[in-house]
Amino acid sequence: MRVRTLGEGRIESPLAELLPRQGTTEHYVDESDRVLLDDTLAMIGGRAVADLPSFEPGGARRRIFFDPSKIKVGIVTCGGLCPGLNDVIRGLVLTLNNQYGVSRIIGFRNGYQGMVARHGRSIVELTRESVEYINEHGGTILGTSRGNQDPDEIVDCLEQLGVNILFVIGGDGSMRGAIRISDAVAQRERRIAVVGVPKTIDNDIPYIGQSFGFQTAFAKAAESLRAAHVEAAAQPGGIGLVQLMGRHSGFIASYAALANNDADYVLIPEVPFAMDGFLPDLRHRVATRGHALVVVAEGAGQEYLEDAPVRLDASGNRKLGDFGLYLRDRILDDFAAAGQEVNLKYIDPSYAIRSVPANPSDSVYCLRLAQAAVHGAMAGRTEMVVGQWRGRFVHVPMAFAVSSRNQVDPDGDLWLSVMEATGQPPNVAAATRLNV
Numbered sequence: 001m002r003v004r005t006l007g008e009g010r011i012e013s014p015l016a017e018l019l020p021r022q023g024t025t026e027h028y029v030d031e032s033d034r035v036l037l038d039d040t041l042a043m044i045g046g047r048a049v050a051d052l053p054s055f056e057p058g059g060a061r062r063r064i065f066f067d068p069s070k071i072k073v074g075i076v077t078c079g080g081l082c083p084g085l086n087d088v089i090r091g092l093v094l095t096l097n098n099q100y101g102v103s104r105i106i107g108f109r110n111g112y113q114g115m116v117a118r119h120g121r122s123i124v125e126l127t128r129e130s131v132e133y134i135n136e137h138g139g140t141i142l143g144t145s146r147g148n149q150d151p152d153e154i155v156d157c158l159e160q161l162g163v164n165i166l167f168v169i170g171g172d173g174s175m176r177g178a179i180r181i182s183d184a185v186a187q188r189e190r191r192i193a194v195v196g197v198p199k200t201i202d203n204d205i206p207y208i209g210q211s212f213g214f215q216t217a218f219a220k221a222a223e224s225l226r227a228a229h230v231e232a233a234a235q236p237g238g239i240g241l242v243q244l245m246g247r248h249s250g251f252i253a254s255y256a257a258l259a260n261n262d263a264d265y266v267l268i269p270e271v272p273f274a275m276d277g278f279l280p281d282l283r284h285r286v287a288t289r290g291h292a293l294v295v296v297a298e299g300a301g302q303e304y305l306e307d308a309p310v311r312l313d314a315s316g317n318r319k320l321g322d323f324g325l326y327l328r329d330r331i332l333d334d335f336a337a338a339g340q341e342v343n344l345k346y347i348d349p350s351y352a353i354r355s356v357p358a359n360p361s362d363s364v365y366c367l368r369l370a371q372a373a374v375h376g377a378m379a380g381r382t383e384m385v386v387g388q389w390r391g392r393f394v395h396v397p398m399a400f401a402v403s404s405r406n407q408v409d410p411d412g413d414l415w416l417s418v419m420e421a422t423g424q425p426p427n428v429a430a431a432t433r434l435n436v
């Protein structure tokens with residue numbers, strides 16, 4: 001699948017010497033239209049290869065579109081925090097500067113807001129020195145924000161500052177915004193590349209394998225599960241109840257639970273929840289085993305909160321009701337009604353898991369995504385995000401990246417692993433457990 005290109009690569013890349021003298025390797029390519037999947041692989045998992053998307057590979061090109069000595073680059077981070085944002089910023093700056101010799105790099109502060117005159121534009125110079133140690137810190141040195149901004153005002157900003165490439169580090173909302181910015185650029189017939197690095201702590205963006213920061217986040221979440229388990233095991237009728245982030249996708253809850261292999265129930269938005277099956281099963285579990293650990297993704301069980309007022313955040317995302325707290329109260333009421341002793345500890349680590357610095361594995365991934373983004377942008381690609389597909393770094397058209405949502409497949413092997421590890425009845429609807 002092709003992404004838009006601003007024009008032909010007419011300039012020899014400063015990286016050309018690094019590239020293999022002939023042919024292609026996994027990461028360095030000089031044929032811009034080589035597709036990733038080989039037609040000779042006739043079938044994968046019973047599906048014809050033709051049915052699967054195939055993307056242009058990421059990597060340095062022998063010939064590039066932008067002259068590194070002449071261009072100016074802008075970087076912006078938008079949406080919620082995620083471990084590794086500073087690693088990506090640093091990776092972009094160092095690759096642009098060290099590998100291509102680009103010296104004019106700026107960061108916009110506080111998301112798209114920092115690009116809009118009405119809010120008072122806020123810009124910082126980014127240099128090798130200024131980003132040297134930023135990877136040691138969580139958050140983003142640029143700041144971030146939610147809330148829609150006018151794409152025309154953003155393009156005014158890019159034009160007035162003479163920015164040739166804009167890197168957007170953000171989630172699906174940010175990429176929708178980036179598409180509108182790119183459309184406005186095209187309407188004005190400007191040659192400004194808009195390239196995204198997909199950010200989502202919930203791991204809900206498709207075609208990037210696991211999103212950067214996800215491993216760090218679920219490792220941190222696993223610490224809360226351990227604490228909840230220890231607390232529950234130490235008291236009669238102990239229950240640990242942990243609520244984790246995951247608006248539409250239960251990946252953090254699933255992976256954190258598997259990391260500890262102590263959870264008795266994992267409730268995620270993708271799998272319908274049945275309170276009537278869950279409560280007696282939980283009482284039985286606590287009675288027979290002494291304690292239980294329940295892990296809830298924030299988007300689970302929302303159907304039980306239908307009466308809660310609908311609230312939206314600044315970007316128009318629905319703010320979810322607090323199912324974890326609701327579940328806590330239902331459990332306490334149910335145990336009281338049954339005359340069964342209960343000691344419930346409720347933990348909601350939410351922001352504590354997304355504000356930490358990236359672990360080394362995520363740092364490597366952030367750098368490689370940043371490198372791929374820079375190579376794509378320097379080659380003149382636009383309206384694309386860098387992704388990972390079938391183990392390779394690829395260029396994914398932005399529209400494609402926001403066209404679907406990555407979710408835990410209730411019929412897939414990840415969810416089966418969770419069911420095996422917890423022994424929870426399917427949908428937590430059946431009254432009898434499988435393994436007690």
Ligand SMILES: Nc1ncnc2c1ncn2[C@@H]1O[C@H](COP(=O)(O)OP(=O)(O)O)[C@@H](O)[C@H]1O
Pocket residue numbers: 078079080111112145146147148149170171172173174175176177178180199315317
């Ligand atoms: N549907 C949309 N169309 C255009 N821009 C959007 C849209 N949704 C969000 N944005 C822009 O992207 C930014 C971040 O979006 P948000 O949904 O808060 O986070 P995320 O990018 O992490 O999903 C917002 O500040 C807003 O300017």
Ligand SMILES: O=P(O)(O)OC[C@H]1O[C@](O)(COP(=O)(O)O)[C@@H](O)[C@@H]1O
Pocket residue numbers: 078079080081171172199200201202245246247298313354
């Ligand atoms: O309190 P905030 O900043 O709105 O963030 C809460 C939300 O952010 C998330 O971490 C996801 O944010 P993004 O969509 O920006 O990645 C959700 O899991 C959570 O519901």
